[in-house]
Amino acid sequence: MIYICSMDKKVRVRFAPSPTGGLHLGGVRTVLFNYLFAKKHGGDFIVRIEDTDQTRFVEGAEAYIFNTLAWCGLTPDESPLHGGPYAPYRQSERKPIYKQYAQQLVDAGFAYYAFDTPEDLEQMRVQYKTAENPSPQYNHALRTKMRNSLTLSAAEVTELLADGTPHVVRIKMPLDETVSFTDMIRGEVSFNTAQVDDKVLLKADGMPTYHLAVVVDDYLMKITHAFRGEEWLPSAPVHILLWQYLGWSADMPQWAHLPLILKPDGNGKLSKRDGDRLGFPVFAMDWTDPKTGETTIGFKERGFLPQAFVNLLALLGWNDGTDNEVFTIEELITAFSMERVHKGGAKFNYEKALWYNQEWIKRATSAQLADQVAETFAAAGFAGFDSAANGVAGSNAVAADRVLLLRVIDLIKDRCTLMADFVTQGAFFFVSPSEFDTASIQPKWTEQKNMFFIELFKAFESSIVWEAHDLENTFKEISAAHHLKPGELMLPLRIMLVGGKFGPGVFEIAEIIGKQATVNRIQKVLRILEHQ
RNA sequence: GGCCGGUUCGUCUAUCGGUUAGGACAGCCCCCUUUCACGGGGCAAAGACGGGUUCGAUUCCCGUACCGGCUACCA
Numbered sequence: 344m345i346y347i348c349s350m351d352k353k354v355r356v357r358f359a360p361s362p363t364g365g366l367h368l369g370g371v372r373t374v375l376f377n378y379l380f381a382k383k384h385g386g387d388f389i390v391r392i393e394d395t396d397q398t399r400f401v402e403g404a405e406a407y408i409f410n411t412l413a414w415c416g417l418t419p420d421e422s423p424l425h426g427g428p429y430a431p432y433r434q435s436e437r438k439p440i441y442k443q444y445a446q447q448l449v450d451a452g453f454a455y456y457a458f459d460t461p462e463d464l465e466q467m468r469v470q471y472k473t474a475e476n477p478s479p480q481y482n483h484a485l486r487t488k489m490r491n492s493l494t495l496s497a498a499e500v501t502e503l504l505a506d507g508t509p510h511v512v513r514i515k516m517p518l519d520e521t522v523s524f525t526d527m528i529r530g531e532v533s534f535n536t537a538q539v540d541d542k543v544l545l546k547a548d549g550m551p552t553y554h555l556a557v558v559v560d561d562y563l564m565k566i567t568h569a570f571r572g573e574e575w576l577p578s579a580p581v582h583i584l585l586w587q588y589l590g591w592s593a594d595m596p597q598w599a600h601l602p603l604i605l606k607p608d609g610n611g612k613l614s615k616r617d618g619d620r621l622g623f624p625v626f627a628m629d630w631t632d633p634k635t636g637e638t639t640i641g642f643k644e645r646g647f648l649p650q651a652f653v654n655l656l657a658l659l660g661w662n663d664g665t666d667n668e669v670f671t672i673e674e675l676i677t678a679f680s681m682e683r684v685h686k687g688g689a690k691f692n693y694e695k696a697l698w699y700n701q702e703w704i705k706r707a708t709s710a711q712l713a714d715q716v717a718e719t720f721a722a723a724g725f726a727g728f729d730s731a732a733n734g735v736a737g738s739n740a741v742a743a744d745r746v747l748l749l750r751v752i753d754l755i756k757d758r759c760t761l762m763a764d765f766v767t768q769g770a771f772f773f774v775s776p777s778e779f780d781t782a783s784i785q786p787k788w789t790e791q792k793n794m795f796f797i798e799l800f801k802a803f804e805s806s807i808v809w810e811a812h813d814l815e816n817t818f819k820e821i822s823a824a825h826h827l828k829p830g831e832l833m834l835p836l837r838i839m840l841v842g843g844k845f846g847p848g849v850f851e852i853a854e855i856i857g858k859q860a861t862v863n864r865i866q867k868v869l870r871i872l873e874h875q
Numbered sequence: 876g877g878c879c880g881g882u883u884c885g886u887c888u889a890u891c892g893g894u895u896a897g898g899a900c901a902g903c904c905c906c907c908u909u910u911c912a913c914g915g916g917g918c919a920a921a922g923a924c925g926g927g928u929u930c931g932a933u934u935c936c937c938g939u940a941c942c943g944g945c946u947a948c949c950a
Contacts, residue, residue, distance in 0.1 A: 845911040
């Protein structure tokens with residue numbers, strides 16, 4: 344399939360979100376596919392804010408979108424934030440532009456003024472509603488029954504306009520034409536114009552609807568490829584016609600309608616509510632609704648690495664035809680192709696998402712993970728991690744902390760799926776466990792074992808070298824002397840040091856936490872056992 | 876209801892007419908591991924249905940069923 348129209352045309356794609364709330368999985372994936380396509384073809388990725396609906400505008404949503412893109416590493420080439428030659432990139436700031444084109448369409452007879460009030464429309468829907476037609480359309484049939492410049496006399500229209508009567512501009516859909524286009528993912532798709540209604544192009548407040556704005560801005564911003572969610576497919580004929588009516592057919596972008604991301608259970612589009620209900624994030628980052636103050640968890644805060652997040656999104660509805668599932672962003676850019684995007688929607692599977700994150704943690708080096716792990720510890724209330732996080736230069740203490748942190752990360756990262764797991768898996772390296780799983784020791788605890796551990800901590804206390812394998816030898820010698828099998832003693836020792844039945848090798852742990860902490864923890868648990 | 880789109884293991888998917896229909900996640904089993912993981916090995920699991928076209932259909936065409944999207948002065 345050929346999708347570069349003219350050879351010298353630079354690829355330009357756009358992501359055009361409405362600032363109405365948090366950015367969810369589907370939105371970020373649309374960004375990603377746009378970005379991958381643009382970068383693969385050496386093109387530009389533009390972010391345009393579609394804030395034409397003032398009633399749905401939410402404070403902070405735009406900033407949130409840019410924060411999300413930054414976290415994902417999907418940097419726009421042009422946007423209201425990054426600037427660019429086609430500014431402004433916020434539709435609310437482009438208001439006069441749309442009016443001009445709406446006027447052009449009316450003048451050419453492709454659109455008309457409609458003076459119907461919301462009440463009129465409501466009445467129309469009730470009046471013409473039947474069993475066969477539960478949702479009557481403002482279309483070629485019904486427009487003759489409404490108050491618009493098609494039914495009113497020219498004089499009336501002029502007067503209404505002169506009086507400043509609230510009105511909208513609607514597209515005049517042709518009676519019976521076939522509109523077809525080639526979708527990069529779906530191939531040829533066609534519609535009969537009789538089936539689509541006379542969409543509002545310009546609202547009474549002078550703002551364009553999506554339909555007009557997307558066409559005008561895509562043209563003005565020289566967009567070559569327009570990718571969006573499948574939910575837009577039904578209105579594609581309106582957009583195609585608008586490109587024609589405005590005389591821009593030759594510049595119309597190639598379209599691709601992306602498959603939807605579906606609920607894991609049941610059916611339907613994945614929504615924020617599904618995340619709340621099933622206990623996983625749907626938004627990329629935490630989103631706090633400014634009105635309710637309610638915060639919805641994001642993938643970032645849940646402990647996902649941005650690389651993993653991008654990776655799992657890319658593989659939701661696309662693959663390169665091989666068995667490879669783990670890709671860096673660079674690898675995605677080279678491997679990506681719109682033709683390999685699926686037609687059908689994909690049910691989101693959180694288990695698989697977790698696997699991607701685990702995979703990325705495993706593959707990352709401790710140095711790559713260090714800052715984020717330190718942040719995670721700091722966020723969990725552990726003291727002394729802020730400086731490690733920032734890697735403040737100079738101080739030897741900080742350098743030592745960092746070496747320790749890297750060692751700990753190496754030891755535990757294979758056991759971590761989410762960033763928070765570093766805390767549950769590694770906290771005991773930095774602080775004594777607050778709880779000890781003595782219930783797992785108790786049943787088989789004997790005075791003989793008690794004696795063993797008393798001797799063990801004394802031996803540890805007086806040892807000169809503090810190194811894992813020496814500690815293990817000491818441990819084995821004493822257990823032999825007490826006629827105890829090391830196997831029976833390993834678990835108690837582990838619980839004494841880490842608090843539970845998990846973690847890396849006990850002697851490595853002992854080496855890292857040091858003599859004092861090791862001895863203290865053994866004594867502490869011995870005392871607990873004594874009182875039980 | 877209408878229009879449009881979709882349909883391979885439970886889930887994400889590979890297959891460009893000829894395969895014992897492959898991989899991954901999840902599940903189960905075994906090995907490794909004096910813990911928990913990682914890792915290694917294995918088991919189980921799929922072409923919605925009915926017609927065509929063809930020597931041969933998961934693959935191409937038609938119909939049916941089912942699922943989804945849209946059907947706002949929201950995007």
